[in-house]
Amino acid sequence: MAIDLELDRHILQRTSPTEEEIVVNFGPQHPSTHGVINFVTQTNGEVIRRSVPDIGYLHRGLEKIGEQVPYPGYMPFTDRIDYLAAMFANEGYAAAVERLLGIDAPPRAKYLRAIAGELCRISNHFISVGTMAQDIGAATPLTHALRERESVNDLLEELCGARLTFNYHRIGGVAFDVPEGWADKVLRFLDHLDSYIQEWDRLITFNKIFVKRLAGVGIITRAKAIDYGLAGPNLRGSGVNFDIRRDMPYGAYPDFDFNVPVGTGRVGILGDCWDRYFVRVQEIVESSKIVRQALAKLPDGDIQAKVARKLKPEAGEAVGRVESARGEMLYYVVSDGSEKAYRLRVRTGSFMAMGIIEELSSGIMVADLIAIIASLDVVAPEVDR
Amino acid sequence: MTVEEVRAQLESKFGEAMGALSETKGDRFVVVKGDVIVDLCHFLKSTVGLEFDYCQDITAVDWPGRNVIEVVYHLYSLVHRHGIVLKVETDRSAPAVATVEGVWKAATWLEREIYDLFGVNFIGHSDMRRILLPDDWVGNPLRKDYKEAGGYHGVGNERVDPLVQLTKVTDEKRKAIAAAAAAEAATATTTATTTTTATATTTATTVEAAATAAGAGPSSEGKG
Numbered sequence: 001m002a003i004d005l006e007l008d009r010h011i012l013q014r015t016s017p018t019e020e021e022i023v024v025n026f027g028p029q030h031p032s033t034h035g036v037i038n039f040v041t042q043t044n045g046e047v048i049r050r051s052v053p054d055i056g057y058l059h060r061g062l063e064k065i066g067e068q069v070p071y072p073g074y075m076p077f078t079d080r081i082d083y084l085a086a087m088f089a090n091e092g093y094a095a096a097v098e099r100l101l102g103i104d105a106p107p108r109a110k111y112l113r114a115i116a117g118e119l120c121r122i123s124n125h126f127i128s129v130g131t132m133a134q135d136i137g138a139a140t141p142l143t144h145a146l147r148e149r150e151s152v153n154d155l156l157e158e159l160c161g162a163r164l165t166f167n168y169h170r171i172g173g174v175a176f177d178v179p180e181g182w183a184d185k186v187l188r189f190l191d192h193l194d195s196y197i198q199e200w201d202r203l204i205t206f207n208k209i210f211v212k213r214l215a216g217v218g219i220i221t222r223a224k225a226i227d228y229g230l231a232g233p234n235l236r237g238s239g240v241n242f243d244i245r246r247d248m249p250y251g252a253y254p255d256f257d258f259n260v261p262v263g264t265g266r267v268g269i270l271g272d273c274w275d276r277y278f279v280r281v282q283e284i285v286e287s288s289k290i291v292r293q294a295l296a297k298l299p300d301g302d303i304q305a306k307v308a309r310k311l312k313p314e315a316g317e318a319v320g321r322v323e324s325a326r327g328e329m330l331y332y333v334v335s336d337g338s339e340k341a342y343r344l345r346v347r348t349g350s351f352m353a354m355g356i357i358e359e360l361s362s363g364i365m366v367a368d369l370i371a372i373i374a375s376l377d378v379v380a381p382e383v384d385r
Numbered sequence: 386m387t388v389e390e391v392r393a394q395l396e397s398k399f400g401e402a403m404g405a406l407s408e409t410k411g412d413r414f415v416v417v418k419g420d421v422i423v424d425l426c427h428f429l430k431s432t433v434g435l436e437f438d439y440c441q442d443i444t445a446v447d448w449p450g451r452n453v454i455e456v457v458y459h460l461y462s463l464v465h466r467h468g469i470v471l472k473v474e475t476d477r478s479a480p481a482v483a484t485v486e487g488v489w490k491a492a493t494w495l496e497r498e499i500y501d502l503f504g505v506n507f508i509g510h511s512d513m514r515r516i517l518l519p520d521d522w523v524g525n526p527l528r529k530d531y532k533e534a535g536g537y538h539g540v541g542n543e544r545v546d547p548l549v550q551l552t553k554v555t556d557e558k559r560k561a562i563a564a565a566a567a568a569e570a571a572t573a574t575t576t577a578t579t580t581t582t583a584t585a586t587t588t589a590t591t592v593e594a595a596a597t598a599a600g601a602g603p604s605s606e607g608k609g
Contacts, residue, residue, distance in 0.1 A: 049432075055516065055517065056515075056516065056517035056518060056519070059517040059518065062524055063502075063527060063528060064527060099412070188561065224490075226438050226439055226463060227438075227489055227490045228490045228491050229439065229440050229441065229489065229490075229491030242463055247466060316412075317412055317414070318412050319412050319459065319470075328440050328441065330441060330459065332442065332444060332457070332459070332479060334446055342446070343446045343447075343527075345439065345442070345444045347442040347459075351494065351498075352491060352494070354494070355490075355491065355493060355494035356490075359490075375443070384405075384517060
């Protein structure tokens with residue numbers, strides 16, 4: 001039979017002493033690649049010589065679309081840049097255009113942005129750490145993570161009507177105020193979350209097998225992380241204490257008291273997969289702290305600044321930066337005075353993270369490559385845009 | 386350090402190659418001559434007090450009116466927490482800039498993306514290939530004069546506006562559909578009547594025919 005022959009050929013290729021290395025397309029349709037990404041992997045048995053990411057399968061030309069729709073109309077497109085953490089894509093775009101227009105969102109809108117953003121971060125990080133455990137072979141934690149994430153998505157749905165593609169932000173504010181009784185529901189969830197995180201840590205974080213699979217694997221040194229322009233939890237996992245929310249403050253973040261977790265090499269070596277993982281788990285706790293503070297201090301007032309119906313910023317350019325769940329998200333908007341952006345650039349954390357995989361892949365095991373990809377938390381649409 | 390101070394320090398070293406700080410609205414930038422960009426970036430990264438160790442972004446903007454493509458560098462220092470935006474202008478007909486890959490590794494992929502979408506050639510780059518688009522793609526989509534080739538390997542990029550299709554149905558096809566349905570209903574009713582009168586026994590055919598008649602009834606009414 002043809003299929004058996006095909007199988008034989010591959011087995012021969014693997015064992016034949018004359019042809020020691022094979023090239024495997026790891027992806028584009030593979031559950032562990034976190035989206036449609038191909039890793040062209042040259043291996044000698046289980047040991048990888050090098051693995052070259054081949055991206056672009058989800059390239060939708062979102063930067064070009066930004067030049068073709070008026071400023072307010074681009075907001076729903078930003079959701080599609082990162083479907084797991086769309087709040088930040090919204091917020092970054094709004095921040096850039098607001099800077100260009102020289103306007104500011106009202107305080108209440110800033111607080112609502114922070115609340116929505118941090119809830120979104122919790123939701124995103126649960127997916128991230130859950131799928132990471134799943135990729136490594138632990139099936140149960142993902143079901144727990146998805147359960148918690150569902151609660152967050154329910155809350156966000158109540159706030160803005162959508163579970164993934166929120167389209168919640170507006171230029172100069174947000175679309176909806178909090179519904180009746182919503183704050184209590186959020187607080188009830190956060191009470192549950194704070195105790196649940198300890199259960200999560202017992203379940204998987206300090207699980208012996210989990211730690212052994214991740215400690216000392218995929219080490220990114222501090223210098224290398226900076227050199228490759230990594231962002232967010234990937235950068236902090238290597239011990240770099242840099243968070244846009246604290247160091248280049250925007251929105252309501254100066255009003256909140258929170259820690260910036262960084263990797264310490266607690267179970268292995270600084271900058272290994274476990275460090276990046278644990279930064280995310282700790283960030284869930286910090287996000288919960290921020291949401292509590294924001295709800296307690298939520299000011300009254302408008303949720304939308306007075307903005308002209310047709311936005312025509314003066315010629316010039318502006319950068320909007322937010323700390324997305326995948327690190328610094330940078331929108332660079334150039335205006336020529338018309339009602340559409342002349343150039344719109346999105347720099348994402350996933351794109352930068354993909355750039356380092358080839359360097360990390362040399363000489364590691366195939367299973368470790370999966371751990372590294374999972375620990376970098378790449379999302380294909382954010383890589384390709 | 387403020388942007389002005391960084392610029393002043395660069396000017397004392399590179400002199401005329403440094404342009405003035407932009408006065409336009411929004412964020413300010415400095416235009417730099419293309420032939421010094423690599424030295425300048427090395428200087429920015431290694432000089433004590435500047436230490437721009439973090440390359441946040443490299444991108445480009447196309448200006449057909451001025452016949453230039455601007456390559457834009459967003460640089461930041463994690464040590465001193467200050468940043469600067471540099472721009473290098475290159476001729477649009479044969480855009481080429483020296484690579485800063487040797488300064489920051491992050492530039493490898495960022496410059497590949499500019500090569501792919503703008504067609505800027507980065508001289509000395511280790512891996513100057515397209516990154517997002519396929520290797521045989523024609524043109525550089527983020528250029529302002531880019532025209533879509535009308536599909537890729539038989540996959541079209543045009544779609545009929547669904548609203549147009551709907552209008553067509555309402556105008557012409559609706560009458561034809563209604564007429565066909567009415568004719569069908571008429572025949573079905575006649576068959577059903579003849580069958581019921583001819584045989585009193587309940588057979589599979591009569592049930593079927595009755596069902597057809599019942600089904601056709603309301604639809605013909607609706608169309609009328």
